[in-house]
Amino acid sequence: MVGKRAAGSVFVLWAAVTLTFFVLHLTPGDPVTAILGGAGSSPSPETVAAVRAQYGLDRPVLLQYLSYLGNLITGDFGVSYIFKVPVIEIIGPQILPTLQLAGLALAFAWVIALAFTLLTVGRGRLLDGVGRTLEVFFASLPPFWVGIMLAVLFAVILGWFPVAGDDGFRSLVLPALSLAIPLSGFIAQVTRSSFEEALAQPFILSARARGLSDAAVRLTHALRHAILPGLTLSAWAVGSLVSSAVVAEIIFARAGLGRSLVDAIINRDMPVTLAVVFIIAAVYILVNLAVDLLYRAVDPRTNPTGSAA
Amino acid sequence: GGPAAASGSDTFVFATGKDISCLDPHVDGDMPQASIAANYLDSLVSQDSGGTIHPWLATAWSVSGDGLTYTFTVRDDVWFTDGTKLTAEAVKANLDHMVDPNTQSGTAGGYLKPYESTQVVDPTTAVVTLNRPYAAFLEVLAQPFLGIQSPAALKRPQVENCHSPVGSGPYKILDYVPQSKVTLVRNEDYNSAPPYAQHDGPAHIEKIEWRIVPEDSTRYGLLRAGQADALDLMPSVHFAEAEADGNVELTLRDRPGNPTNLILNTTRAPFDDLNVRKAFLHSAYVDAGINSVYFGTVTRAGGPLSSTTGFYSPDFEHVYDPDPAEAARLLDDAGWTEHDAEGYRVKDGERLRVHFPYTPGAWPAAHQALVTQIQATAKQAGFEVLIENGDAATVSELGNTFEYDLRADYWNTNTADVLRIVFSSEYTESAGFVANGSGFRNPGLDSILNAALATDDAAVRKDLYHQAQQIVSDHALQLPLYNQASQVALRSDRWTNLTLEPSLSLPYLYDVTAVDPQ
């Protein structure tokens, strides 16, 4: 089982990198122009030739690919076309901030979603409607719009949080919230419906017939069922958070993989693009693994769909 | 502490708006590199705001009569921050490094094409040989792009030198996190301040944090909240507020060079027709745009040179003022007589269409609004301007292959020789970026521009450059928009004396001093 899973993970990593590599080769834009600084620089033909040779861009694509893979296995992501420094030096420092941002965003999203669920589900038509509407509203908000609003309100006008930067927890709050609010809408929608479903289950009635209070039933029985589909959604969300973090990173001037990725693609910085894809794929795989483990902790039934013995 | 104490009084946070690629400005050659280089590199010579060249690391120089040989004498008491001593050898190493194809310099092609070689005569004397007269040589040397680095450091692999280049300037690089920040610390042994500096010896501030903050409102927000002490690329929309803010001081200066413009591709229809080009220029209401979206924070440019460039002539400022009637007449003359249902001009069944590949992210928000206004006014004259948003790589690819009709450009440099880079035949071809985006080839212009390099007689040069500006203007090669400007804002409640170095008007932190708290 473990071996199979590990092999599957390596395969996904390899496939993601390979796909990116070849697709990037098909996109227009000469890497040499990227390497030489794009618009504004006027290199000599000798320089261009030197660059081509130095980066091995004069070799057939397949050879470039193979040598890239070879280097990758040894942990060498190559040198950035734009920054001319080893890719690992660029993205290395970005990994942690991005994971912090994505992690905190996910945590916030869960807190908001669970608050919605616990406070509004099954508490009368009015609260239910309010909760439902707010969730859909949240899910309909463009994250960058939320980010700008939060920045203007809480950082510039009220001064409660720093406008930007990446020092400490306080500077993480607003960017994380800007990603978390739309996400919380999605998570809350699925938790709501599964919470509703769980509340309608006979075992809830059983528990109440045992003398449990409404609150106890919600917390000890229904909640556990309700978070299961949200967990699955989270696995997907973290993967996409890492790249969609770019909007928060830009607005709040944070370092991060999202911005590295977008800038790298826009400037055809192939080595950086590949490395970020690699890391995002790895994060996705790891998060999926973690979610699987969590899922099993929450739902110890071996078969998640429930099996009769 | 509170928001007003984001940094200690010995750290200065500077928020810049654009990513820096390699820190070594010899590589690539983009403005953000020059901007930070001005704070840790010294140059061979310096230039004052009047354009006159003064000594700096070179104490003296002489030029041979044919203009082909420059003999520099360098200071004997300057050390790079890695401990290497400045010698004539360093001059050679630097110039050779800039033109070495392996350096991947984007600037060498523009500024050092005439460079041939350097001989080290003695530890303080270097003789530079050029292959043709180049009167602008000293001027370009004064730019931070061509700052002098430690020859020992230059010998390291590029990946290292890009990350931690070594100069002899007032600061040295401590750490660099690409896309995030550069940390610089004071060079305690600094003794080579340029003539334009206000003091000598080590800088006043101990540490600089050079933060990269591309989003305009965030950058300004940092300053307002006190998390940044200064910023560049001051967003025009916040000017009024900043001016009213007693704690903020604005420092503004137009940069020399070719102003912000839209260059017209003369190598293909419809702009291969002079009348169409002229009509397009007459159709644009640039002033109105500058006043509305830039709130008057930039100065209108009229001719091919920005007004702070040497040999600038104001004669061409109003040649192509908005004139719908003239535009209509010119288009009628050019045969674009019919109109289609949407009001665009048509000739032989073809719509008068102008392709304009554009990277919005590379320009300030106001520029994006301005080109949209030009699009709208051009429409009234019958032009359909297609602003084709694209990513940087795609747009520059199109730019290098003349697959456009309009291209947004500017070229900052401290010499009128910029006309040669932007309009001469020499620069219609390039292995990379094509500097002459008009594709204009005119032997008369070429020879005038070369002649202007062959003399250091200011009067002669002035006349030649006037002729050159005349030709460029006559041929309607560019729609000049506004002068590039350095727009720097400083928290004046904490600091004072933030100046601009004179060659490219880049922020210069050496003289900044803390304000005594009351």
Place this chain on the structure above:
Amino acid sequence: MTTIARPASTVQEPADPLTGGTHLRTLRLVRSTPAGVWIAGALLVFLVLAAVAPSLFLRQDPYEIDPANAFQAPGASHLFGTDQNGRDILSRVIAGTGQSLLLGLAATAIGLILGGALGITAGVSGKRLDSAICRFVEILFAFPGLLLALIVIAVSGTGVVTAAVAVGIGSAPGYARMLRTQTLQVVAAPYVETALSLGRSRSHILRHTIIPNVARPLFVLVTLGIGQSIVWASSLSFLGLGAQPPAAEWGAMLADGRNYLQIAWWIAAFPGIFITLAALTTTVVGHHLQRRLEAEV
């Protein structure tokens, strides 16, 4: 004729009193639809009208610039104010409705077609092809969606069409997964076996039973997808890779307007409100339809 039938009234089975005529049914529909859904539905109708016939609501030319009147606050002459180029924001928001909704629709359609092709194929195919497709979809999931979108833009330039394609491709893996599950469910449903035991051929079952049933919730998916696609596309615009000027696409307007937030909040606010409104109304209506559909199954 052989019959053991008796009049309906004596068959002792609980009859649902409210499933009678269509008239009653309509009445029930009206009464069982919550007020919120009605409001959302009305707004959606307005949006669709604005998209189909903007001239109904347009009072000014959405593209006409007037630099002298830039940054006018909302007021009598400009209900939503003017933007940095002096254009009337109300007119632009209305003129942009068509493009934005079309973008949402097209992106969702592309995502559904691509995702559907993958998902349904996987669902009805044997183990091997199924797991191959699943792997592929898994890779696409591990692959940042933004990259996918940016690559499409790099290859074919920007614009509303490209944005739709980019967003569509980016959302395809999600749909693939969803539709595969749906297909597996349908394939395992007893009515498929019933069709087989009625002597239907496999291809007939695929065409007439499986695909139509997989497609049943499609309408819901589309309504839910439109809103999300518009939000997604606005993120592309934020990165400067969305619609081309002077198009009145909401995302692009919002992205432009963010620069002027402190002096002219309305430039960004109104397109932002409309994006949220479009997403909100389509989602609310979609969810309602989904619940109704689920109630039926």
Place this chain on the structure above:
Amino acid sequence: MTPHTPQQPLLAIDNLNVSFSTARGTIDVVRDVSLALAPGKALALVGESGSGKTVTARTLVGLNAPNARVSADRLDVLGHDAARLSERQWRRLRGKHIGYVLQDALVSLDPLRTVGREIDEALRAHGVHGREERQERVFAALRAAGITDPEVRARQRSGELSGGLRQRALIAQATVLNPQLVIADEPTTALDATVQAQILELLAALKEQGRGLIFISHDLAVVSRLADEIAVMQHGRIVESGRAAQVLGNPRHEYTRQLIDAVPSGRGKGTRLSSLPRQVKSAGPVRASAFSAEAPALEARNLVKAYVSPDGSSRTVVNNVSFTLPAGKTLGIVGESGSGKSTTARIVLGLTEADAGTVRLGGLPWAGNVQGAPVTEEMRRPHRRDIQLVNQDPLSSFDPRFSVERVITDALEAGGTGTPGERRDRAAELLGQVGLPLDLIRRQPLTLSGGQRQRVAIARALALRPRVLLLDEPVSALDVSIQAQVLDLLADLQEQHGLSYLFISHDLGVIHHVSDDVLVMKDGRVMESGSASSLFNFPTTNYTKALLAAVPQMPRRLSATDLHA
């Protein structure tokens, strides 16, 4: 809250009314129900589905749905006026003084938690603090509920338990605090006869300990074993109530009589269960087919099917099963859950490929390796119409897009019969044949009742004029009175059309009633087979004997059929 004294009645309820306010208006579900219960007695509530039994029971624990409106002249529960109890007071009663066993045992325990924790929760909710004490009591309750290895079971989750064990665990969690009143809602439905018998014994034991028991069922045979008093409910009203022997032996209300008649247990083929009049005419025209007249309708030889479980081990779920179904007869297959009945049916239908063995349909090779080569679906297709399936859950066998009419015309179209107009006429005719009113024809099956749906399924199965009908638990989802109608209908159809039935059920009573021949399965094997009369009267294997002994019987002498015969 004062404890209840043993002399008082546990329940005293006069004119209980419960109504629900819904989007469609207010519906009255329980009307003027009066009940009384003394300690040590069992009161049975019987009645068809939807008659308000569960709603009544939930009212007694104060757990009605939020949209319920309860009113009563008197509503005394354990000596308290239930109408005035606060939620907090109710909580103290629930679990501790009233144990409530929900209707659906399979889903009434939290599937994510162990059974032990579920029971433990009741103890904790009522302030039993000592960890060890609680543990001991959990085990004791499980043991009392007839679970032999409580230490193991307490650590399992409900998903890991069989239906019978789950039902016991559910009873254990309701009785762990020794409540005076136990309410058990359909505690034996969906259980095999053997398990059912054990549960009934368990409930009887509770009664003997002096508890009051309210016991809900729609199965009179079950009720007759346990109840002291019976209240028969119909449409929310108690139409008849009284001492058990009296209600069963001398029913006064028409509806009670119908219910009693509907019980199939112990009554062989040919007896009628419902009051539907029998109208048999001569058989319709028989469709020409490749069937040989002499060959048995179905013939299965040595069927074997094994499944590989996720852990890699292989489990044989059908093991060497052979049978013959003569034309025009009914072969009943009976066996406990998981014994391989459905799998056998699927093999016979050609939906599941057997590992070994063959099936012939009307003498024709149908499945498996016949004459050296496997029968393929392509070979079966022309004869598919000869064998049709009616299964337990008819709704899932209808394409959800189809109306009742489409369901039938689609089947007709599959058989290639007629023009669209003709098919519509034939559909109407078929619906008439199964006793459905024509005005149902445009409805979605979803809006039909269970019995109506089952009739539509039968009509569809008949549409192609098949020779063999495969009936997999066709009535186990229906309540007795509707079950009776469907069974009678099937009997009539067999008589009319000479159909052959393969009838699968876990309900011995039903099997006894419908079958000519019977096959008893256990763990994939055929334990015993033979004619229905011999097998039910003279079972040979111990297994069958045990099964039969467990079937609750109506008191034979008092059966209503006898009274009306």
